[in-house]
Amino acid sequence: MKAKVINDAPERTIALVFDAGDEVMSTLQAFAADHDLSASRLTAIGAFQGATLGYFNWERKEYDRIAVDEQVEVLSLVGDIALDGKAPKVHVHVVLGRRDGSTVGGHLLEAQVRPTLEVLLIESPAHLRRVHDANSGLALIRIDA
Secondary structure, eight states: OEEEEEEOSSSEEEEEEEETTOBHHHHHHHHHHHTTOOEEEEEEEEEEEEEEEEEEETTTTEEEEEEEOSOEEEEEEEEEEEEETTEEEEEEEEEEEOTTSOEEEEEEEEEEEEEEEEEEEEEOSSOOEEEEOTTTSSEEEETTO
16 A cells, blocks of 8 residues: 555645555554544545455344455445544445445445555544443444543
8 A cells, every 4th residue: 555645734635545455444454553543534436356344233232244255346435533542443334336236335344455445534633532332332433532
């Protein structure tokens, strides 16, 4: 993955271009940690050679895994980065387009890029914090934290 700052104030905008074979979530997580990101939003387009999505199962309080074992277009990828404790946490949802025009979507757990993924990441100067929510079992953004 290559990164370039394309705007620095008042919000920092960073273009990230992933190469074929890059794993999206672990690379984004490492980038967020390396650059101390704490209040970011991101969007992307591109394609994956495969992915694993998640659907949050409310009764079990965990994600059901959805395997996508085919070449797909990234029609929409949106997410955020906020602090979970002292570390940044990446949270991404995605809609993927299949060859026949059908779609599949959900929480992005992992994905392998092919041939590219173009991400625009915007970092705000303020921090966002995630706090454990006992009702859902998830770490949710708390505006007042």
